[in-house]
Amino acid sequence: MSISPVSALSAYLPTQAASSASALSALSATSGATAAQAPSFDITGVIDSLQAAQSNADALAVQAVTGDLDDVHDYTIAATQAAVSLELTAAIRNKAVEAFTEIMRMQA
Amino acid sequence: MTIFGAIGVAGSGMTVYRKWLDAISDNLANVSTVRGTDDDAFQARYVVAQSIESGDGGVQVAGVALGSAEGRLVYEPDNPLADDEGYVRYPDIDMSSQMTQLIMAQRGYQANAAVVERARETYQAALQIGR
Numbered sequence: 001m002s003i004s005p006v007s008a009l010s011a012y013l014p015t016q017a018a019s020s021a022s023a024l025s026a027l028s029a030t031s032g033a034t035a036a037q038a039p040s041f042d043i044t045g046v047i048d049s050l051q052a053a054q055s056n057a058d059a060l061a062v063q064a065v066t067g068d069l070d071d072v073h074d075y076t077i078a079a080t081q082a083a084v085s086l087e088l089t090a091a092i093r094n095k096a097v098e099a100f101t102e103i104m105r106m107q108a
Numbered sequence: 109m110t111i112f113g114a115i116g117v118a119g120s121g122m123t124v125y126r127k128w129l130d131a132i133s134d135n136l137a138n139v140s141t142v143r144g145t146d147d148d149a150f151q152a153r154y155v156v157a158q159s160i161e162s163g164d165g166g167v168q169v170a171g172v173a174l175g176s177a178e179g180r181l182v183y184e185p186d187n188p189l190a191d192d193e194g195y196v197r198y199p200d201i202d203m204s205s206q207m208t209q210l211i212m213a214q215r216g217y218q219a220n221a222a223v224v225e226r227a228r229e230t231y232q233a234a235l236q237i238g239r
């Protein structure tokens with residue numbers, strides 16, 4: 001699954017995207033990014049790392065209740081990482097949905 | 109640096125300080141462990157810390173150094189373990205040094221726990237951007 005609202009938008013507005021590209025390239029010359037290379041990222045990687053963090057925290061929780069856990073902080077740190085990863089994923093999702101609904105609201 | 113670099117590094121520090129606490133508790137528990145003069149005295153355990161150079165960095169336990177096997181010879185003729193001249197072997201452990209190290213290990217653990225908490229707060233501050 002790939003979410004790239006900006007590139008989808010520019011596909012519908014080829015002439016404006018091209019004209020803004022020259023303006024943007026002057027602005028973003030230092031970052032090396034141009035409007036032609038619209039940002040697009042793969043959210044599956046984020047989901048996979050979230051899944052890994054949750055599995056790790058779950059495994060350590062099982063170790064804690066079975067008495068196999070060596071370090072208390074191993075579990076609490078894993079749980080913290082899983083929680084922050086989940087918040088990050090939720091933030092990305094919210095932003096993506098926000099951008100999508102914003103585009104859907106557009107009218108000629 | 110991975111996304112949770114600071115938390116991982118602080119976690120490695122907590123593991124080392126926890127092992128240091130384990131070693132100190134072992135030393136304090138055995139401070140009165142008497143041996144006969146034919147045997148080695150109880151040897152104090154000292155955790156050897158080593159920095160991790162690869163990846164995010166951090167710290168790890170390289171090994172355990174042992175204290176003096178000679179110990180202290182104490183004249184205790186009534187002790188059942190005493191030799192013909194009345195001597196027994198006590199471990200060469202300084203209580204005040206161990207208690208000082210106990211405080212250092214506890215504070216080090218707490219400092220690393222504080223780093224984890226601050227890192228978490230920092231990441232969550234980043235998530236608040238644009239809300």
